[in-house]
Amino acid sequence: MEMTAVPPRGKVKATGSVRARKVTDNVATVVLWAMACSIIVMLAAFIVYMIYLGGSALSLSFLFGVPKETTAGGGIGPEIYNSFYILLMTLAFTVPIAVAAGVYLQEYARPGTFRNVVQFSAESLATVPSVVMGLFGLLVFVYLFKWKFTALGGALTLTLLNLPALMRVTQEALSSVPDTLREASMGLGGTKWQTITRVVLPSAIGRMTTGVVLIAGRIFGETAALIFTAGLSVPFNNPYDLNPMRPAETLAVHLWYTHSESIVPDVDRIGNGSALVLLLMVLLFNVSARVLGRQLTKRFTGRYS
Amino acid sequence: MIAVQARRSHRAERIAVFGLRVAAGFVILAMLALLGYLAFEGTKTFYVDKFPLWQFLFSPDFAIDSGKPGAAVFIAGTLAVTLCAILIGGPFGIAVGVFLAEIAPLRMTQILKPAIEVMVGIPSVVYGWLGLTLLVPIIRTHTSSPSGFGLAAAGIVLAIMILPTVITLSEDAFRSLPGALKEGSLALGATRWQTITRVLLPSASSGLAVALILGIARAIGETLAIQMVIGNSAQFANGLFAPTAALTTEIVTDMPGATEGSLLEHVLFSMAFLLLLIAMVLIVLVRFALRKRS
Numbered sequence: 380m381e382m383t384a385v386p387p388r389g390k391v392k393a394t395g396s397v398r399a400r401k402v403t404d405n406v407a408t409v410v411l412w413a414m415a416c417s418i419i420v421m422l423a424a425f426i427v428y429m430i431y432l433g434g435s436a437l438s439l440s441f442l443f444g445v446p447k448e449t450t451a452g453g454g455i456g457p458e459i460y461n462s463f464y465i466l467l468m469t470l471a472f473t474v475p476i477a478v479a480a481g482v483y484l485q486e487y488a489r490p491g492t493f494r495n496v497v498q499f500s501a502e503s504l505a506t507v508p509s510v511v512m513g514l515f516g517l518l519v520f521v522y523l524f525k526w527k528f529t530a531l532g533g534a535l536t537l538t539l540l541n542l543p544a545l546m547r548v549t550q551e552a553l554s555s556v557p558d559t560l561r562e563a564s565m566g567l568g569g570t571k572w573q574t575i576t577r578v579v580l581p582s583a584i585g586r587m588t589t590g591v592v593l594i595a596g597r598i599f600g601e602t603a604a605l606i607f608t609a610g611l612s613v614p615f616n617n618p619y620d621l622n623p624m625r626p627a628e629t630l631a632v633h634l635w636y637t638h639s640e641s642i643v644p645d646v647d648r649i650g651n652g653s654a655l656v657l658l659l660m661v662l663l664f665n666v667s668a669r670v671l672g673r674q675l676t677k678r679f680t681g682r683y684s
Numbered sequence: 685m686i687a688v689q690a691r692r693s694h695r696a697e698r699i700a701v702f703g704l705r706v707a708a709g710f711v712i713l714a715m716l717a718l719l720g721y722l723a724f725e726g727t728k729t730f731y732v733d734k735f736p737l738w739q740f741l742f743s744p745d746f747a748i749d750s751g752k753p754g755a756a757v758f759i760a761g762t763l764a765v766t767l768c769a770i771l772i773g774g775p776f777g778i779a780v781g782v783f784l785a786e787i788a789p790l791r792m793t794q795i796l797k798p799a800i801e802v803m804v805g806i807p808s809v810v811y812g813w814l815g816l817t818l819l820v821p822i823i824r825t826h827t828s829s830p831s832g833f834g835l836a837a838a839g840i841v842l843a844i845m846i847l848p849t850v851i852t853l854s855e856d857a858f859r860s861l862p863g864a865l866k867e868g869s870l871a872l873g874a875t876r877w878q879t880i881t882r883v884l885l886p887s888a889s890s891g892l893a894v895a896l897i898l899g900i901a902r903a904i905g906e907t908l909a910i911q912m913v914i915g916n917s918a919q920f921a922n923g924l925f926a927p928t929a930a931l932t933t934e935i936v937t938d939m940p941g942a943t944e945g946s947l948l949e950h951v952l953f954s955m956a957f958l959l960l961l962i963a964m965v966l967i968v969l970v971r972f973a974l975r976k977r978s
Contacts (some may be wrong), residue, residue: 404875406937414776415796422799425806425814431801432817472816486699488708497708500715502970506898506963507718508905510932514939514956515718518725522944539714546711572697593801600807601967603907607939620776634809635908638816641941661805665798670723 414445426658427637433655436648442656445618446633451645455653457618461530461627465609466598468534468623471540473590474646481549482541486575495562509603512540518610528610530627536608544597548590552583569602589668596664600657602631695799704934719960726957728950729753740954746918753951757918759958760841761835761930762904764921765914768839769846769903777850781895782880784851785858786866812912815841820913829925833915836924841909846899853898857891858884893973901966905959907932932953 392634425440480497488494516536520526538559556579628636635654637646729735735753743754784793815837824832834889865887885892915927916937931939937951942949 400875400878404877407877407880408787411779411787414779415783415788415792417801418780418803419795419913421844422803428818429810429814462968476707476710479704480711481710483701483704484798487704493708497711499967499971500712503964503967504711504715504718505903506901506967508907508932508959508963510905510907510935511956511959511963514935514953515722517939518721519717539718542711542714570693570697572693572700593805597807600805600810602807602809603936606936611940631807631809634813635912638912650813652811657807657810661802661807661810665802665805668782669798684827 410514414502427664429651429655429658433651433653434590436652436654441649441652446613446649447454449642451643451648453643453645453649455633455649455656457627458516458630458633459656460619461609462599462629462631465530465534465537465627465629466467467593468530469537469541469659470591470595472538473535476538477489477545478549478587481546481553482575482580484546485550485553486571486579501543501546504539507540509601511539512536513604513607515539516604520608526624528608528626529624530609531623533605533609533627533629533669534623535569536604537601539596540601540604541598544594547592549583549587550595552586552590553579555586556582581679582677585672585674588675589672592664592668592671596661596668599629599660599664600631601629602635605629605632606635611640624661706837712732719964720962722953722957722960725950725953726960727954729947732850733950740951744920746941746952748948751947753947753954755931755934755958757920758929758931758934758955760920761914761928762932764835764928765838765842765910765930766903767901768924770896770900771843772840773843773846773850773899773903777847778849778854778892778895780855782858782884783924784855785882786876794814800848800851803844808845808906808909809912811841811845812909815909816914823925826854827925831915831927832925833913834925834927835921837913838910838930839924841913842903842906845906845909846902846913849902850895850899852916853895854888854892857888857895859890861887890973890976897966897970897973901963904962904966905932907936911936933958942972 380469440452441454442459443456444452446451446458480501481621484497488497515538516532516539520532520535522530524532526532560578560582561574564578566569569577600620609629609632611628611632612626614620614625614629630653634650634657637643637649637653687711690919729740730737733753740755741752741759742756743752744756745752745754780796784796788796789908819837822832823829823837827836827889829836854946859882865883866879869883874882905950910930910935914933916929916933917927918929918934919927921928935955938948940953942952
């Protein structure tokens, strides 16, 4: 993107002595450093504080136990299960569509109306607040299809919510593949399709994986879109049900629900423990995104980057 | 033989590309369905329940039982928390963006960028929980606020949540400036700070506008983090520490109890439709800012 310089407006006057300017410059540098460091300190403080609060709550009976409705001592086992269950379903829907759409936009689509409209729709979809997407899911899956609250409805809602981000990840990964690779493949007689599937996608897979796993972390913690689609409960008889057509409260939803609606006496313990588990999962997703991305790039291209 | 194979693969390729096109078209379809369905459902307050639009937008009377669907309190709440968030998070985010683009040594970037990515990943409810257990008690003990819940708590939580968006996009804005701008300024004897404030900031203004607009979009749509700390009372905040409610928080608070087809449900859908329209206006603004830049 070309940027044009904006000429200084009005009179440019020299202010202060050289020394004063240098002092200002140094002060500004120190302030900016302090602001940047404060972000790291704040994040570290959050993590330490959550471990301090929730560390004592983490036990096997909490992590794998079943939640209780009215008495203390409930666990979060089914909620963790549901979070992964909905996450995997969402990825199974989102990844194929997003990668296909991303490949089309980046490799095939010529500039024109169709491409512009797709891009604009994706950008609009990306800014739709998660709670609004939740209400759309409520309208479609609960009211129109009469599914009631289901894991499938939740996963489909999250698919719409995360599609634009994943498309963007795909497009950015593809655009980072140098054109010389494409030219070499076509020059050897490969068709465009062969070039994309055998040369471009393998080179982009590392970056794409990093992006997908980071987005997976966000899906794992998603709440507002799930309250009205996947519901606020787990099946009483069979909490680890594989059936997608049943209510599936996730861990993040459970944290909110326990705090705001539930009547169990140990709300703080469950909240602290759930928040810590969510935070640790985010850290895990972030680390594995990096490691996986690096490994795959190395395996498919022999490059480190 | 080879010709047959080539023709066959050509046809297979055409089918595959058609599949890709369908996937891209799905995005348009999804957006249209969302917009159409929410428009249909969100205007029922006006054409089924026959309330005038101005009453929804400007009346502060929100009492569904006595037939008063005024949403002005929630609209004002959304504007107020967003303003708080952008007043704190905006300058802070741009400053850190400048730092990353112009000052940070490689090692610092390697720490700060993953930290920012973790901040993006932390779920909304966990920010809400942190606000609830850390920020609200601090506000309760250090101000006259009896509960600690309210505008200030929500604004601060939101400011932290929009930081990653503002930082990343403003860093991009500074990085996309031509190097000659900075070199010219430095060569004329300006200090780094003078270069940043008088040359780089004005030149990057449209990119920074995009960063702020998308930060605002994030703040307006954020729900659970602020629902847990804002106090959820349907009244105008008469001070920074007074409890109030926003459009998103009101939807989450009352939707679980709303029956299908009731006035309350219609009004909540109208609020969701309003949020969607605001988001779309912001996207058009972003496009406008980007077009101006190129």
